[in-house]
Amino acid sequence: MKPRMTQRLKRGVVKVWAAGMLGLVATGGASGAVVFANGGAPGDAFTNAGGTNQGQAVGATGWYYNNVRNSGVAGINTDYARSGNGSANLTTTIGPGGASSKADIEYLANAVQFNGNWFANGSLGSFSALTGMQYDWYRNSSSTNNSDQHPAMRVLLDLDGNLATTGDRGGLVFERAYNVGGVVPTDTWVTESIGATSKLWNFGLGLGTEFDIDGDGTPYDTLAEWQASGRMANAVILGFSVGVGSGWGPFDGAADNVGWTIASQSATSNFEVSSVPEPGTLALLGLSLVGMGFARRRKQ
Ligand SMILES: [Ca+2]
Ligand SMILES: [Ca+2]
Ligand SMILES: [Ca+2]
Numbered sequence: 001m002k003p004r005m006t007q008r009l010k011r012g013v014v015k016v017w018a019a020g021m022l023g024l025v026a027t028g029g030a031s032g033a034v035v036f037a038n039g040g041a042p043g044d045a046f047t048n049a050g051g052t053n054q055g056q057a058v059g060a061t062g063w064y065y066n067n068v069r070n071s072g073v074a075g076i077n078t079d080y081a082r083s084g085n086g087s088a089n090l091t092t093t094i095g096p097g098g099a100s101s102k103a104d105i106e107y108l109a110n111a112v113q114f115n116g117n118w119f120a121n122g123s124l125g126s127f128s129a130l131t132g133m134q135y136d137w138y139r140n141s142s143s144t145n146n147s148d149q150h151p152a153m154r155v156l157l158d159l160d161g162n163l164a165t166t167g168d169r170g171g172l173v174f175e176r177a178y179n180v181g182g183v184v185p186t187d188t189w190v191t192e193s194i195g196a197t198s199k200l201w202n203f204g205l206g207l208g209t210e211f212d213i214d215g216d217g218t219p220y221d222t223l224a225e226w227q228a229s230g231r232m233a234n235a236v237i238l239g240f241s242v243g244v245g246s247g248w249g250p251f252d253g254a255a256d257n258v259g260w261t262i263a264s265q266s267a268t269s270n271f272e273v274s275s276v277p278e279p280g281t282l283a284l285l286g287l288s289l290v291g292m293g294f295a296r297r298r299k300q
Contacts, residue, residue, distance in 0.1 A: 033267070034084075035061045035076070036274045043077025043086060043273045051099050053117040063269065064106050064118040070094045072103030072245055076271045080138050080254035082189055086273040087138070087256035088242070090151055095249040104243030105255065106156070107269070111239075120156065120163075120238035127157055127235035128227055129263040133174070133194040135242055138254040141186035145248035148177045150184045151255045153194065154241040159205045161234035170204020171241065178220045189256075196224040207231075237262065 035058060037043040046065040048054040055066035058076065065074035073091040080087045092101035110122030137151040152175045159168035174192070176184055178199045184190070194200075199220040201210050210219040213229045226232055242255040259268030 033061070033269050034272050035059075035063055035269045036272055037076035037086065041078065041273050041275055043075055043079075043089075045073050045075035045077065045089070047071060047073045047103075052115070053102075055113070055116065055118040057111075057118070058105075061269075062107050062109075062111070064108055064111060065103070066106045066108075066118050066241075067102055067104045067243065070099045070101045070246070072101035074103040074105050074243075076273060078273050080140075080189075080256075082136055082138070082254070082256035083270045084272045085275070086271055087136075087254040088258075088271045089254045090242075090244045090251075091253075092145070092245040092248050092251045095245065096145065096247045100246045100248060102243065102245035104241050105258075105271075106239055106241040106243075107258070108156075108239035109237075122238075123158070123161075123163065123236040124239065125237050125262040126161075127155075127232055127237055130155060130223070130227075130237060131195070131261045131264075133240065133260045134192060134268075135258040136189050136191050136256045137242075138189050138256075139184055139186045140252040143186070143251040143253065145251045147183040148181065149244075149248060149251070150176060150190070151242050151244050151253055153192070153255075153258070154243075155200075155260070156238040156241055157205060157232075157235045158238055159207075159232070159235050161236045163236075168204075168206040169238065170202055170207070172200035172202050172223070172226060174198055174200055191257075194223070197222050200226060202226075205235075 046056040048068045049071050051069050053067045053069050055064050057064055068074055071093050075089050076086055077089050078086050079089050088105045090103050094101045108120040109124050111118045112121045133153055135153050139150050152173050154171040154173045156171045174194045199222055201220055203209050212219045213221045214225045240260055242258055244251050256271050257268055
């Protein structure tokens, strides 16, 4: 009986080690971070039936389910596994007309909560230092919203760099419709890299929506054109946002591996669901580690 038990424990330890190694490979590099859902498997879901934006912190990660309204849903779960077991699942149900659903997941600098939603109260760096953004997105073919829509990615900005003045807050939005265009792929993950030549449209910033920043007659200007404008010279980055809605109608999909590069510093977040071991498994692991310790000592 005794040797058999030892074998089983050792196999358990190897399994734990293997899982740990896989985790390291999935995150890749010091800048990669795994962002876990609140609670264990199969993940979490934040929703709000009302029409006023509401949010919820994703642990202490700096990420927030935010701007959720009219039964939009944001959560990290195992519905669409990517780079591990999970991703950020984003769902809208109501619309496209009327009080339609919206749901975002956002990384915000020094966020503070106000009336149930979250707002940045800090800066991640100068807008001029932003060289790229990237993310993976997924559109389930069950979605009935416009076929060119997918989770959008935005950089959130404060135009004059003065956080005390908030009327100049807003963002630049990446959507395929204003870049490659056309019907987006469904039931498959798409990796999007946003750089100097990617076309972005703005909301807010005290400029009005879809502002023509270089005055050439079209509002969908590239990241490089936005950064070349004197109006944007003092702009700072408040955070990053990936989301769905409003005005979409039924959509189900996801996002994962959301990242950006500011002043040559890259950051990427992989949304995952923690497989919280049951107490019995933990006790077994503890025993096996103690056993390994004894074994090592005996060899020496
Ligand atoms: Ca993931
Ligand atoms: Ca300001
Ligand atoms: Ca333009």
